[in-house]
Amino acid sequence: MPDLPRRQFDSLIIGAGGGGLRAALQLSNAEASVAVVSKVFPTRSHTVAAQGGMNAALANVLPDNWHWHMFDTVKGSDYLGDQDAIEYMCRAAPQAVYELEHFGVPFSRMDNGTIYQRPFGGQSQNFGGDQAARTCAAADRTGHAILHSLYQQNIRAKTHFFDEYFAVDLLKDQQGYVLGALAFDIHNGEPVVIEAKTTLLATGGAGQIFRTTTNALINTGDGMSMALRAGVPLQDMEFFQFHPTGIAGRGMLITEGARGEGGYLINADGERMMERYAPKAKDLASRDVVSRAIATEVREGRGCGPNKDHVMLKLDHLGEDVIQKRLPGIRQTCITFLGIDPAETPIPIFPTAHYTMGGIPTNRHGQVVVPVKDTPEEPVPGLYAAGECACVSVHGANRLGGNSLLDIVVFGRAAANHIIEYLADNRYHRRLDAGSLESALQRVQRWDSKPTGDGESIAVLRDELKAVMENHCSVFRNEDVLTEGVAKVEQLVERFKYARIDDSSAVFNTARVEALELENLFGVALATIHSAHARKESRGAHSRIDYTERDDMNWMRHSLYSLETGMDYKPVRTKPISVESFPPKARVY
Amino acid sequence: MKFSVYRYNPEVDKKPYMQEYELREIQPGLMLLGALLQIKDTIDETLSFRRSCGEGVCGSDGMNINGINGLACITPVAGLKQPVQIRPLPGLPVVRDLIVDMEQFYQNYRDVKPYLIVDDPMPEVELPQTPEQRDRLDGLYECILCACCSTQCPSFWWNPDKYLGPAALLQASRFIEDSRDQATEDRLAALEGPFKLFRCHSIMNCVQVCPKGLNPTKAINDIKKKMVKRAL
Numbered sequence: 001m002p003d004l005p006r007r008q009f010d011s012l013i014i015g016a017g018g019g020g021l022r023a024a025l026q027l028s029n030a031e032a033s034v035a036v037v038s039k040v041f042p043t044r045s046h047t048v049a050a051q052g053g054m055n056a057a058l059a060n061v062l063p064d065n066w067h068w069h070m071f072d073t074v075k076g077s078d079y080l081g082d083q084d085a086i087e088y089m090c091r092a093a094p095q096a097v098y099e100l101e102h103f104g105v106p107f108s109r110m111d112n113g114t115i116y117q118r119p120f121g122g123q124s125q126n127f128g129g130d131q132a133a134r135t136c137a138a139a140d141r142t143g144h145a146i147l148h149s150l151y152q153q154n155i156r157a158k159t160h161f162f163d164e165y166f167a168v169d170l171l172k173d174q175q176g177y178v179l180g181a182l183a184f185d186i187h188n189g190e191p192v193v194i195e196a197k198t199t200l201l202a203t204g205g206a207g208q209i210f211r212t213t214t215n216a217l218i219n220t221g222d223g224m225s226m227a228l229r230a231g232v233p234l235q236d237m238e239f240f241q242f243h244p245t246g247i248a249g250r251g252m253l254i255t256e257g258a259r260g261e262g263g264y265l266i267n268a269d270g271e272r273m274m275e276r277y278a279p280k281a282k283d284l285a286s287r288d289v290v291s292r293a294i295a296t297e298v299r300e301g302r303g304c305g306p307n308k309d310h311v312m313l314k315l316d317h318l319g320e321d322v323i324q325k326r327l328p329g330i331r332q333t334c335i336t337f338l339g340i341d342p343a344e345t346p347i348p349i350f351p352t353a354h355y356t357m358g359g360i361p362t363n364r365h366g367q368v369v370v371p372v373k374d375t376p377e378e379p380v381p382g383l384y385a386a387g388e389c390a391c392v393s394v395h396g397a398n399r400l401g402g403n404s405l406l407d408i409v410v411f412g413r414a415a416a417n418h419i420i421e422y423l424a425d426n427r428y429h430r431r432l433d434a435g436s437l438e439s440a441l442q443r444v445q446r447w448d449s450k451p452t453g454d455g456e457s458i459a460v461l462r463d464e465l466k467a468v469m470e471n472h473c474s475v476f477r478n479e480d481v482l483t484e485g486v487a488k489v490e491q492l493v494e495r496f497k498y499a500r501i502d503d504s505s506a507v508f509n510t511a512r513v514e515a516l517e518l519e520n521l522f523g524v525a526l527a528t529i530h531s532a533h534a535r536k537e538s539r540g541a542h543s544r545i546d547y548t549e550r551d552d553m554n555w556m557r558h559s560l561y562s563l564e565t566g567m568d569y570k571p572v573r574t575k576p577i578s579v580e581s582f583p584p585k586a587r588v589y
Numbered sequence: 590m591k592f593s594v595y596r597y598n599p600e601v602d603k604k605p606y607m608q609e610y611e612l613r614e615i616q617p618g619l620m621l622l623g624a625l626l627q628i629k630d631t632i633d634e635t636l637s638f639r640r641s642c643g644e645g646v647c648g649s650d651g652m653n654i655n656g657i658n659g660l661a662c663i664t665p666v667a668g669l670k671q672p673v674q675i676r677p678l679p680g681l682p683v684v685r686d687l688i689v690d691m692e693q694f695y696q697n698y699r700d701v702k703p704y705l706i707v708d709d710p711m712p713e714v715e716l717p718q719t720p721e722q723r724d725r726l727d728g729l730y731e732c733i734l735c736a737c738c739s740t741q742c743p744s745f746w747w748n749p750d751k752y753l754g755p756a757a758l759l760q761a762s763r764f765i766e767d768s769r770d771q772a773t774e775d776r777l778a779a780l781e782g783p784f785k786l787f788r789c790h791s792i793m794n795c796v797q798v799c800p801k802g803l804n805p806t807k808a809i810n811d812i813k814k815k816m817v818k819r820a821l
Binding site: 049 | 600635703
């Protein structure tokens with residue numbers, strides 16, 4: 001076995017966003033030794049960009065309870081969410097928010113000193129009744145407030161951070177136990193083996209497979225692809241959320257909170273268009289519904305601007321005070337990137353790639369689960385996943401706004417709690433398998449040598465991939481476009497084998513990092529477009545113009561894509577923990 | 590459009606140098622980060638810099654642009670004097686090109702105990718805070734740790750290991766001002782002495798460059814006032 005520096009910890013966490021940091025804090029507080037590996041300094045993680053807030057039935061503004069929250073989430077998921085996990089999350093939500101508040105999160109406040117909550121899309125009182133106000137907010141910087149507070153608490157708890165280390169691959173033994181990961185220090189290129197009794201993947205989403213995205217450049221699906229390479233299938237990857245209100249053509253996110261505070265969409269005729277698509281919820285219908293409405297308006301010629309390629313989000317009627325108090329961040333974003341003040345001028349918006357509903361399959365304890373013979377969900381010993389990289393699945397076919405920050409905190413914590421139990425039963429490190437280390441090392445070393453030959457550059461291949469995904473796997477999909485898309489992605493994967501980089505330096509080699517990231521993007525893109533191609537129905541964010549209806553008889557099941565065997569399926573967990581199941585119904589807002 | 594970029598790779602370069610790049614086509618609304626990415630993608634893959642969110646919230650791409658620190662991702666190239674001089678943040682060791690070693694900056698941040706300290710048992714629900722009390726955190730909690738302020742501060746350049754710098758002191762103020770925090774006395778005591786806080790001479794470079802429009806000098810002065818009050 002190669003002689004590499006080794007570090008040993010009880011638990012390894014890959015990713016330092018909200019999910020990873022919440023788990024790390026729980027583990028550090030339980031006096032487990034924890035290593036957090038992150039390719040960026042923790043507060044640069046993409047949780048920082050979450051704006052609108054985090055759902056919990058606190059009932060600070062309007063009547064609410066967790067069961068209504070559960071109903072909305074199941075309905076929002078278009079009945080693909082697993083109801084045990086959804087019940088667990090919605091019940092845990094208030095406590096999760098209070099804990100964050102105790103950690104120091106500067107939530108906005110009500111006059112009586114409780115946490116401020118705003119209405120968000122897909123929320124209702126009393127199982128589909130009046131609009132609820134369930135989203136706990138720190139102005140429109142909730143993700144920033146949560147991420148910084150969690151990092152700060154980890155400083156207090158003395159969590160061990162490997163900042164700007166890139167995790168390459170999971171390490172296993174012959175019995176299939178996951179025993180840590182190979183990483184390298186981006187500063188000097190030195191590889192290190194991090195041995196751990198448990199490994200939690202918390203690497204976030206993969207919006208960078210699309211050209212126009214709200215996602216940061218670091219959102220390259222690293223953990224998802226690590227799982228794929230370790231033989232774990234990815235679940236429900238065809239369900240990619242397009243956020244209705246990205247700045248048109250640019251992709252910057254304008255929070256759903258803008259509509260929660262009273263903003264609404266207008267088309268070229270100045271019509272409040274959502275009244276036609278969702279008579280009751282209007283602009284606060286689910287995200288998939290609003291995104292399809294916008295795309296339809298544009299397709300039917302009612303788009304705004306010289307190219308009729310977007311619609312407008314109107315906020316000016318809210319008044320400058322509300323905008324400055326509740327939406328200061330997006331106001332600044334509009335001023336910076338568009339040169340317009342939303343307190344005076346409507347914002348040009350268009351649906352923009354935003355959130356990976358699918359991911360690494362887990363149960364509600366965060367354990368990664370795979371089909372083994374007749375068992376659809378057998379835990380992989382030592383391996384956990386939480387947050388956007390995971391698929392529990394609480395979001396099913398469509399995530400509700402405000403449920404993502406909730407997901408990362410609830411399941412980061414749940415995974416840590418299960419890890420603590422696992423550590424009690426597995427006291428000693430197991431021996432690594434040389435083979436899994438060799439293949440991981442080869443993936444990095446491929447980029448070490450001086451460039452030779454005339455392979456294509458990473459940038460060219462990446463741009464092409466993003467364009468293919470945008471053109472072939474967007475809001476509306478059909479058989480021909482997807483078939484062509486699958487072929488194109490596979491051709492790109494083939495071309496990537498001969499790609500080259502022109503930087504062989506050991507010192508902060510970002511070209512090498514980008515090459516490894518592109519390899520990860522390919523894994524995610526393959527899973528996404530294959531799963532989309534295979535699913536012959538419309539459900540949630542997956543809209544097929546050739547199969548326009550939801551087909552519960554044949555398709556109320558989770559997709560699983562693996563590199564070795566392609567598509568497989570498993571049932572939805574429709575049985576909650578303690579309450580009656582919500583059976584599938586027609587979904588109207 | 591012409592750019593002149595600081596280059597240094599310790600593996601091969603004896604000393605730093607400036608390298609010229611030119612981009613022929615500039616899209617309207619292009620930010621400096623977009624220009625740097627274009628250079629990296631189409632001209633020179635070895636040009637190294639940090640970046641992530643591209644919209645001014647993650648704080649990765651602080652750099653010195655025509656002599657003034659800022660975030661590349663929210664700095665429009667239109668209106669920048671050419672050739673645009675791009676250098677790493679001053680006052681911290683350069684790792685490579687535009688990437689600086691930020692450990693000292695983070696160390697100072699950790700030194701102020703940047704976390705809420707509550708000694709009493711926590712309630713089952715949220716700690717109460719009025720909107721007015723919460724308003725006192727506005728202008729403090731939004732910091733993104735980009736280091737633009739501290740690395741534009743002469744007091745920090747001279748004594749980075751003794752003077753905490755505007756970013757860390759802003760964080761100190763964020764917790765001193767928080768009505769929920771119960772360690773105010775300890776926090777103020779920890780800032781005693783001639784260096785940690787009092788090396789601030791209100792030069793106000795920090796205010797001028799903060800990409801989030803925050804005012805560390807005011808935060809520092811507020812702490813100073815509290816220290817004086819405490820001494821009386």
